[in-house]
Amino acid sequence: MRVALKLAYIGTEFHGSQIQPNVETVEKEIFKALRNLRIIESPKSANYTCAGRTDAGVHALGQIIAFDTDKPNMAIPRIVNSELPPTVWTWAHAEVPFDFDARRSAISRHYRYVMSGEDYDISKMREASKLLLGTHDFENFSRSNGEKSTFRTLERINVRVDGEITKIDVVGNSFLWNMVRKIVTALSMIGKGVRDTDWLIQMLNPEIYEEGIEPAPAYGLTLMGVNYGDNIEWIEDDYSIRRASDQNYKRILRHRVMAEVLGELISTE
Incomplete structure (x- = not known):
């Protein structure tokens, strides 16, 4: 049987998703968890595939992996999670066809970037984001990784403010290396008035205009999900979801306290 799992992780402690x-x-x-549980012998023999790599420090809520196994009753979230660290967990599974490829079968991917919302002209960022929709050459928004084509199609970009936080959602068929983080940098520059939409139009024409920009920090980016249409019936594991929620609530409290401590440390009063 071929099984797909929905995978979440906090990327801070990892040098990316791909094995190195x-x-x-x-x-x-x-791989260690699946081997320890004898769900697979090796990634190669199990025809293991992943929806896409994420860089060092990038997080995921809906990363997808798939593999062949003769122990499908073991390839469920609560069992797999028993061999994973608290920063990595699975929360849904599905039986998929043997020709299912987590990367090639994907229709679209959804990323979200979260950043401080201060001092940005959100209206300008939203207007600029419309120029990125559709199919364009995103060579100026990527780091070369041997891709044959740098053309990609973006379906949706949504910029919204939530309190003191700005969230940028980007949905597209696929993405180049660092593409989302460089899009965030470009929109941020426009939101701060450092650049304008004419510059952004130039950036989408790499044959006549070339400029390198730094990607936004990795810690703000999350792979929210991968869309395969209606072909997969996911079974969510409520226990695994509750367990992850409890563990991460403790982590949230710790970071809130640390933010207050750091604020006190830099206070001049």
Whole structure:
């Protein structure tokens, strides 16, 4: 049987999602858990696929992995989670066809970037984001990673303010390396008045205009989900979702306290 899992992780402690030698990665933890539970013998023999790599420090709520197994009763979230660290967890599973490829079968991907919402002209950012919709050459918004084509299609960009936080949602068929984070940088520059929409139009024409911009920090980016249409019937694990919620609420409280402590440390009063 071929099984797909929805995977979430806090990317802060990892050198990205993809397995690499001598460093901590999300896939290292996943492969170890699946082997320890004897769900798979190896990623290669199980025809393991992943919806897409995420960079060091990037998080995920709806990353998708798929693999063949002769123990589908073991390939469920609450069992797999028993072998994973608290910063990585699965929360839904599905039976999928043997030709299902987590990356190639995807219709679209949804990323969200969260940043401080101060001093941005949100109206300008929203207007500028409309120029990015559709199919464009995003070479100026990527780092070369050997892609044959730098053309990508964006379906939706939503910029909204939530208190003191700005959230930017980007949905597209696929993304180049650092593409979302560089889009965030571009929109932020426009929101602060450093650049304008004419510059953004130029950035979408790399044949006549070339400029490198820094990607926004990795810690603000989350892969929210991957869309495969209506072909997959996901079974959510309520226990795993509650367990992850409890563990992360404790982490939230800790960070709130640390934010207050840091505020006191830099206070001049």
